[in-house]
Amino acid sequence: MILILKLGLALAVPAAATAAVCVGDPALTPSTALAAVADPAHPMHVAVWEVRVPRVVLALLAGAALGVSGLLLQDVLRNPIAGPELLGVSSGAAVVTATIVVLGLGVPVAALPYAALAGALTAGALVLLAIGRTRSPDHVALVGAAVSAACGGLVVAVVGLGTQGNVVVLFRYLLGSLAARGWDHVGAVAPWLVVAMALAVLLRRRVEALTLGDEVAVGLGVPVLPTRVAAVAVAAVLAAAVASVCGPIAFVALLAPHLARRLVGTVSTRRVFWVVPPVGGVLLLLADLVSRTLLYPVEVPVGVATTLVGVPALVLVLRGRAPVTAGAR
């Protein structure tokens, strides 16, 4: 069973990636696409290699990172609706990015993730401080909504000061978008994701211990507070890196861990951990595919699509008969 699942997931990623490269205007067959990638003289080479492929790669990377970010947050806070968007992490990154873009602060693209990270960590720390000790989902949702609303207010205030041109750009960015992203963007975000993912791999056993309760974790010799802080920081780095390049794409981080738990049929952080990245990646890739083809030639920002699909799905998951979430135990 697990083998079939792994095989299916392993196949889903290249299948979705191929579909995303081939679908569009003009539509391509897989063999044409491959020829275009391989041959720099091919008439479609630029369209495929410089436009579609980097977008697909970025979607997979961002989706994977968001999924892992959500998994860490949900397990370490023992809260099924913890995610970077409800912890203010995404909107904290958005505030900083919006300020830099609108006020023309001349920050180089390569430094943007650092700045976004500072914003994300600040907002995340604020929410964690405000949440305090309780783990009630209502509590977290409302505090997260409050901090997100405040960040949203800041962003809109900043956007309101921009000119028509950068306001339109920002409006799309603020909803989360993968449009017009190239290898530069992949290159800017990749190092962050590699480092953060490596740290997440190291943390996964300790995070699992924490899902059993603080006392059990202490009994197992896992330091509770350092683990929690480290996991939240890694989750924030992942979400901020994505937000700095693609904007705050909502609900992938919330939904991917739930889907992965359903797929694997367990809440074990270690077992779910390896399933989340492909699930998140495919999720975001498909959402992007739908959002750029559904109303063609108008392109819907992918963040809108993930929200419209993600929220009802999340409500269904949370209302399911036996919620397979760490928080429900």
Next chain:
Amino acid sequence: MSALRLAGLLALAVGTGLALVLAHLFLGRSDLPPAEVVRVLTGRASAPAYEIIVLDYRLPRVLVGLGAGALLALSGVLVQAVARNPLAEPATTGVGAGAAFAVVVTLVLRPGHQLAYPAALLGAVLTGVVLYVVGRRSFAVTGVLLGAVLAAATSLLLVVDSAPIGTVLRWLVGSLNARTPEDWALLWPWLVVLVPAAWLLASRLNVWALGEPLAIGLGVRPGPLVAVVLLVAVSGAAAAVAAAGAVAFVGLVAPHVGRLLVGSDHRLLVPVAAALGALLLSLADLVAFSISVQVPGLATDVAGVPVGAVTALIGAPVLISLVRKEHRA
């Protein structure tokens, strides 16, 4: 509540209100000398253009701000009382987002002002029904998520229709920029109906606050009372959204400050909260406007900081402190 203290509060409110109105009339983006404003107000304007600036732009803006603020606060007081939930308000229930979504739908289909109010009402009522059906158990999570979906749907429409950015900001976060006499003409009848209606319900809400069994024993019929109160509350929120967009947190902050000032007797609380809401929104608008004009070197085609950005920044800490108090109790 001593009569002296009440009189003091009343004087303070009227004084603040007058000061706000005058501030709005004397400050503006166009450089109008204060003496000219006085001349316009005394009917001796030296040029028709001055009359237009003061009476057709500055005056409607402050009036719509006061009116929409009062309605939002009214809505907050009533819903908090009838649902016995101190956190209920248009932003945490998604009702504001629902009204905004409906308004944008009608604006996309049939441009023009006339349909905004009925559409807002329909959207608000439908959202309220959905919240009631889906989210009775965990009202906060459902309300916040519902608001997120509706806001995403609104942005989707705006992306498709590529409406001007002023409209985008106006409906998503609430803005009082560029209000006209027409806006005020559409808003004031709602005030005339809803403010007295809310006040007439006040003594029954006092009985309701004693708990449902006791209220029934004292002759209150729960079904009709809840229905009428919710109708007034939702209409108030809808009218405010139709006039100013989905302004968050005024409906939360004004009632709570009101309770701190005059206690929880609704005969006093309803008018006090309405007055506070009016002052709060108008003051926030003055702040938003001042930020917009004081940034040096700003381009001329900017949208300006919308008032909703300011209320979000004021309201977020209040919401957080309320959530913390709730969960400690």
